[in-house]
Each structure stands twice: as structure tokens, then as C-alpha cells.
Amino acid sequence: MTHAPSERTLAARDLAEHLIHGELRDLDAQDWEAWLARFHPEVEYWVPAWRQGLAPTSDPGGEISLIYCDSRGGLEERVRRLISQRSPASTPPRRTAHLAGNVLAEWQDDGSVVATAVFQTFQYDWVERRDHGFFGQSRYRFVRDDATDGWLIRQKRQVLLNDALPGMLDFYLL
């Protein structure tokens, strides 16, 4: 049985969709500063690996993740590396098209909003003329930022379903 969603739930979904689409637009525009500004300084950014193919790893302290950052500093490092011109894997960066769908969201008791979505990210290596797509499930937690009267990403977790990696993976390809 499914109840009709409340206005409040629909408002949470609208908000989450807006924030997620904005984040993905920044990635596709390769506007790294704008993208980083969307994250809380203590963001948990997490791409788990899989445990014997059956379930994603659930404990980043005791199991391997594909990417695990527990601060925006970790994301800033990745951005700097990407644009450094000194990383053969990142030079030139690939073109991307990020899609998020099936967004659902709920308010939490602490005033944050937790959203789930399905992602599909296409990448194109225009030098080698090759493309690839990653897809999976995302989970976000957004928190209110009083300083800017806006919203920040406090947690972002992406479970990559097709985890046989063609050479490499980086944040902007998810």
C-alpha cells in the first residue's frame, strides 16, 4: 500500500532534485569551484567497493572503498590533481553527461534532507574517441547552511553497479 505523499515530502523532493541537478550541472560544466562550494567542509564522500560481488562494503574504516573522503579537503585534492596538467590519466579531462533520476527525499528530524537517486554518467575520451558509462545508486544528505541561507551536501554516497573499471575512475566520472 502506498500513501499519497504529503506536500512536505514533495517539497523535500523538489529541493533535493534542484540540489542534485545543480551539482551535476557543475560537474558537466567542469566548474570545479562551484562544485566544491556545494559541499560541507566535513562532508563524507563515499564510493564503496563490493564485498564478493554480493553487497557494497558498509564500513569504510574496516573495508575497502573505491573512493572515501571525510572532508571537502579530500575533494579539493582530487580537483587540484585533475586540473594540474601533471596527471596523465586526467589530461585532458573527459567530457561528461551526468543524469540523475528516480529522486525521492524525506525531511529528517534534525532538519536535514536525505535523498536517493539513480545515476547514469556518460564519459567521452575525445582524444581516443572512446566512451563509457557508469551507473548506480546515490544517496545524499543535505544540511542547511545558515551562513549563506543555502544548502550544503553533508553526505554523498554512490554505489557503483558496474564496478569492472576500464582503467580508472575519478569523482567527475560518477
Add this chain to the structure above:
Amino acid sequence: MTTSPAHQSYIDDRLDDGHFSVRRAAMHDPALFDLEIERIFESNWVFVGLASQLPAAHDYLSVMVGRTPVLLSRGGDGQIRGFIDSCRHRGARLTAQPQGNRRTHACPYHGWVYDSQGRCLDVKDRQHGAYAPAFEAEDHNLVEVARLGDYRGFLFVSLGADVPTLDEFLGDTRSFLDLAIDQSPDGLECVPGDVSYTYRGNWKLQVENALDLYHFTSTHPSYIQVLSQRKQRRQEGGDQRPSSIYENMAAQRGAQRGTLSFPYGHVAYWGDNPNAAERPLARDYDALVERVGAHKAEWMLKVRNLVIFPNLQLVENASLQLRILRPLRPDLTEVRAYCLAPVGEDAATRRARIRQYEDFYNPSGLATPDDVAVYERCQHGSAARQIDWFQGYARGITARHEGGNDAAAELGLNPVESVTGGYALADETCFHTIYREWQRLLGLPAGEPTP
């Protein structure tokens, strides 16, 4: 140029003239690749996994040895056996998952059933099958691999019977395996989390890379830059992330590095570790010294990369990684990677180890993607047919030493060749023994090549 691979030499081995080289076609020739699969991967010892991946009775592991699916199964009797993972009836692969626990393996097609010791328990509807006596006289059990060997939990399989014993094959590299295994009184475990990747390049590019010091500063400057910025922020009090042994490249450049080459194409590469305190293993160093002795503890903290030819790499700088290589095509290779850690490590140390591991080794980390990118560039560029030979096997020729040296003596080893030098020496002669063994296994003519 288009001579069949069986009749030409791919290496130019004239060290007396100060010359060693490998033909670029070694990375590209499809006929040669077929020969590699047949004569190296499907005839010789290859690494297949760790006994700790199948600890209990009826646990199994499903792996590929060359083009051959292999089922490793721990029987009810506790013994690990290896079988060709193929139903005797119509050939279906029996396992549907890379690992699990099964008392019996039933073929999903016609229902033949095998136990965890490979015995055929049931040919479905056998009594109604109007089988001739000839069928009844046949053995329907799973076919065992020719050899399965276990060195302290490191499992190897050979599909060919004409091989040395595993102990003979591994030889002195066992001491290097010991330096990993003995890091805990209870041995090593795989930290959970599957990571595998493919690259569009020849498998030997990965074999070489694990021993290639020369590339580090030119392939990984973005990683080195990240580390130095991280260190600066930590000193300012703003960053609590674990450090890396590569934070201090100046100290690395002052360190001694060396290579030791062993029979059957194995090579160990070692380096003094001026930043050893950053190693998770160093956190309880006194207890380590008490257990294994100061000498062995010191060697455990060194940078050590071990290549057991053809497909096992044990790489240890900040943390410890196990890589299994699998050639798929001349220009496509799969790498499966595991973070190994001492059993019983405390939670904070384990967490730091995992972060260091992900940073450096993950194909989604800050260093390995750049290695992969340069392999693909090598594969692309070296396809140029206008140039026959690489010039990449010449560093260290005047520094090499036949037999052992001081480093070898410290560990009581008898290598075929040894080199020790400064960081910038970046020896390339360690590749020679690999290619000599490669050529021997392929049955290619040795010595000076025909033009």
C-alpha cells in the same frame, strides 16, 4: 618482420657488449600472445589466491588460469584441491559466483552433481539412460589440475605437469613472502572489498611497472604534489589525514634502492624507507622487533615489491597490496587487487592502512590511474612498426652484479643477479631475467636475434 613467433628471438641479449633489449612486437603480436597463454599461463605455475579466501570446509574459489576456468575447493577433509571448472557432461562451468560455500556443485544444465572433493555423485537418471558399458567404465569425476601448491597460504596452480616443485619454483622469493606473512603472528588477511580493472595494454607492462622506479617522479607528479600540500596543511593543523612515505621525496632520493633477480623470472625490488614511521606496521614496532627480531623487522619496513613471474605482485610501500594479473588480449589485461593486512591489527591502524591503500593503489585513487594511462600510451605508441626495439632495458648495466650482494647476504639469499644504488639509478637490468625466463618458457631461440 612477419616471421612466425616461434622462429624469431624477441630479446637481444648481448650483455658482454653492454646491450639488452626487447622487441616491441613482444607487446603486440597476436600469435605470440597465444603462445604466452599456452606455454606460460597454461603450462606453468601461476598464482590463484590465498588459502584464507577459502577457510572452511566446502568453501570454494572460482578463478581463471589463462583461458581455463579453475575451481579451488576445500573438501570436507579440509584439503584444498583444484579442478577444471567444467562439467564432464557438456562442459558447463559449475560455479556461478567467484566464491562461496558448497558441499556439492550441481551442473545447472543436466544436473550432474559433484562433491567438494570433485567426485561425481550423480549422473541424473543414470539407470534409465541406456548407457553402454564403456560409459560406465569411464571416470566422471572432475578433472584435477596437474599441480596445486600452497606456500604458507599462497596458492599456486599449474595446468602442466612438467614443472619444478613449488618450493623449487619460488626459491629464495619465499623469504620475501615471509616478510609479508610474518607481519602478524596470525598471518595476513584480505581486507574486504573487490577491486578489479582492465587496461588496454599488454600484461608485461604491468609486470615491469611494479619494478620500475624510473617512472615514479615523472608519472606521478600530481600525486607527489597532493602529498606535499597535504603535509603543509597538516603542519598548519588543518589536515588529519594519514601521511604517506612519499611525502618527503628529498629523503626518498637519498635512500638506497636495489633489485634482486631470482631463477624462474622472479624479481624483488627493495628500498630503504626514510619515512618508515608513516607505515601502519611501524605503530607497534617494539612488539614487532621482539617477535621477529630487529633485522627482519627492519626489512619489513623497507619498500619491497615482489614479482613472482608471471602473474603475482606483492607491493609494499605505505601499505601492502597483492595484484593478480590476467592477460585477456595482447592489448588488454585484467588486474585484480587486494589490500592485505596483518590479522589482529587494531582498528585505528587498520583505518589508516586502508586510507593509504586507497590513495595510492586504487584505480580510483591518486596514483594508479596515471600508471594505467601510461601503459595505454605505451601500447599505442609502441605499435609503430617502423621501430623494432625498445631502449628501456639499459639502466644499471654497469652496476649489476652476478650473484648476490650485501642486501642479499643480509637475508641469506642467493640471487642470480643483484644491483644496489641510489634512488636515481632506477635499475632496468632486473627486467632481463624476466625476459630470459619468458623466452625460455616460450621455447623461442635464445641469443642474438636474426634481423
